Amino acid sequence: MAEPAQLTGAGEPDRSGSPASRRRATILDVAAAAGVSRQTVTRAINDMPGISAETRRRVLDAASALSYRPSRFGRGLVTGGDPQLGLVVSDLRNPYSPELAAAIVRRAAADGWSVSLVDIGLAGSADRLLHSLHAQVDVVVGYLGEWALGWESRFGATPLILLDADAESEHAGVRLDPAAAIEDLAAHLVTVGTRRPVVLDASEPHATSSRGIAILDALERRGLRPEVVHVAASSPEHAAAVAAQIIRRSARPDALLAFNDLMAFGVLSACRHAGLDVPGDIRVAGVDGLAIGTLVAPTLTTLAVDFDEVARHTLELAAALSDASPGADLQRVVSHRLVLRESA
DSSP: OOOOOOOOOSSSSOOOOOTTOOOOOOHHHHHHHHHHHHHHHHHHHHTOOSSSSHEEEEEEHHHHHHTTOOOOOHHHHHHHOOOEEEEEOOOOSSSSHHHHHHHHHHHHHHHTTTEEEEETTTTOOOHHHHHHHHHHSSEEEEEGGGGGGHHHHHHOOOEEEEEEEOOSSSSSSEEEHHHHHHHHHHHHHHHHOOEEEEEEEETTTTTOOOHHHHHHHHHTTTTTTEEEEESSSSSSHHHHHHHHHHTTTOOOOOOESSSSSSHHHHHHHHHHHOOOOTTOOOOOEEEEEEEGGGSSSSEEEEEEEOOOHHHHHHHHHHHHHHHTTTOOOEEEHHHHHHHHTTOO
């Protein structure tokens, strides 16, 4: 019986660098380490007959030592299943989540993937859900927040794609960049005569979000003195309550710029109850480009995300990670665009 071969040179899985750039061990690596054929590895991993218990144990030990996780696509060659994508969202009550999920499901279906969805914001045990999900899918994608930290130590070799990832993230990701659209909105507001803008930011006091800072900076560079007001939660209810106080001021603002569309809907509600004309008395804008923004009155000006573009990049990254494609670009960027509607 052959002794396990030692992996050297190009055949050795790259354990250095970030999780996004690290090469995953392949079935060929396991075969070399166990001193068997690729077909034998397939039989051992899938608990198929035709090999001895000792050979199966040696293959499984080699797979464990290499942190090898067989692709469900590869197992699908045996079982007939599609590759699986695990989509993680934080709150399905927020229309952003189902719009994003719908775009990813459409693209996944076109590319031959199945999608499993979990909501860790509403779940009683996010850790349990994520452990269950990673065992069932080839790639996990979504808004993971703190769960992205130490991903590999907790969830093994399942690849991770972060949505709205930081530029410095060590994982593969699709970053959403509102910078150009913020500049367009600021230029438009100045052109139409805005003088007293207020930014409603979803953040704690003295901890303005990066999005809020970008909006403030764009307005200040155009000679305005915007005020930032912190809102504890990015919900329409919280935004409506804060906006109701702001618009009662003697020096009422002439523009309210919300952190997202949900908060902007709350601002529109507060203005309506106060008898203000939008955009005659005050202009309102949000961020995200939710479809419901075309159904409210007045229709909502927004910095829109192209969900279909996010989905395209997501599935391309999923395919690259599933195939362990060397040299693949694992960081993508989708820019927002200014959509001017009645509210501004």
